[in-house]
Amino acid sequence: MAPVAQGNDGGGSVRIPASACGLVGLKPTRGRISNGPLAADYTGLVCHGPLARTVRDAAALLDVMAGPMPGDPYWAPPCGSFLAAAGREPGRLRIGRFCTPVVAPTELHPACLRAYEAASELLAELGHEVEDCAPPFGPEVVGQFETVWAVGAALVPVETDRESQLLPLTRWLRDRGRKASGVEYGLALGEMQRAARRWLVESRSYDAILTPTLAQPPVGVGELRDDADPARDFENQKRFTPFTSVYNVTGQPAITLPLHWSEEGLPIGVMLAGRPAEEELLLSLAAQLEAARPWHTRKPACW
Numbered sequence: 001m002a003p004v005a006q007g008n009d010g011g012g013s014v015r016i017p018a019s020a021c022g023l024v025g026l027k028p029t030r031g032r033i034s035n036g037p038l039a040a041d042y043t044g045l046v047c048h049g050p051l052a053r054t055v056r057d058a059a060a061l062l063d064v065m066a067g068p069m070p071g072d073p074y075w076a077p078p079c080g081s082f083l084a085a086a087g088r089e090p091g092r093l094r095i096g097r098f099c100t101p102v103v104a105p106t107e108l109h110p111a112c113l114r115a116y117e118a119a120s121e122l123l124a125e126l127g128h129e130v131e132d133c134a135p136p137f138g139p140e141v142v143g144q145f146e147t148v149w150a151v152g153a154a155l156v157p158v159e160t161d162r163e164s165q166l167l168p169l170t171r172w173l174r175d176r177g178r179k180a181s182g183v184e185y186g187l188a189l190g191e192m193q194r195a196a197r198r199w200l201v202e203s204r205s206y207d208a209i210l211t212p213t214l215a216q217p218p219v220g221v222g223e224l225r226d227d228a229d230p231a232r233d234f235e236n237q238k239r240f241t242p243f244t245s246v247y248n249v250t251g252q253p254a255i256t257l258p259l260h261w262s263e264e265g266l267p268i269g270v271m272l273a274g275r276p277a278e279e280e281l282l283l284s285l286a287a288q289l290e291a292a293r294p295w296h297t298r299k300p301a302c303w
Helices: 015-021 055-065 110-125 139-155 160-165 168-179 182-202 230-240 246-250 279-292
Strands: 004-009 024-027 047-052 094-097 129-132 208-212 254-261 267-274
Touching: 004 024, 004 055, 015 024, 015 254, 015 267, 024 055, 024 279, 047 055, 055 254, 055 279, 094 110, 110 129, 110 208, 110 254, 110 267, 110 279, 139 168, 139 182, 160 168, 168 230, 182 246, 208 279, 246 267, 254 279, 267 279
Parallel strands: 094 129, 094 208
Antiparallel strands: 004 047, 024 047, 024 254, 208 267, 254 267
């Protein structure tokens, strides 16, 4: 419907729909794109990013979107042209990879595992060094993320007489956020920052990290939703997307690429994350993968 589009991503909301629709979706480095002038940036989790059919289109839109505003709490260091970076060869890179779900204990669908393995093979064919690495953190950080996420939902201003119009999941999250104390919120933010620091130190020898984007192929509309049990609804979403929110916690850039398709003709994305502020290298690598396995003429079977 449009050649490119803007999205915002606090736990994967650029990369999840991109993967499910056969698109490129990029969550840039924290502070690369300002959340101003209206949105308050309490946590550093949420940032804007481009959705597009090709890596070059995503890079071009990022060139337009990137930049800070006075008063922003996070600033990414300046870069050159992202579109120009998408036209450069990345050189031989060291790629870490893991497919252990982080956010929720769930099984990886065989189609998503095949996509992950095929992407690993393609990276190796292109001359990159690919090796297994440990996931960034365990379930102890997930609870802290959920506390921060719920408080964020509660902070969105909604008129009291319109609260009932919100989805049951949204009301459940807002209620959970209101019950968290200021101390609990502060401790959760601190633990997330410590976990991010540990991972960024441990993973800095890798130029990029490969994971599946989602744990399942695209699902039917409403298939994850459970209005009768919002807590179960939330768990369903976590099990569907157990990888994406990792990089909202760490602030790293992460891109999903529609390299693979299921036997039913549905797109299956794979995700690459780069070091903080290294979108140029990440886009260069993504463009190399696209050149090796072009996808822009493919569309989901429902089209």
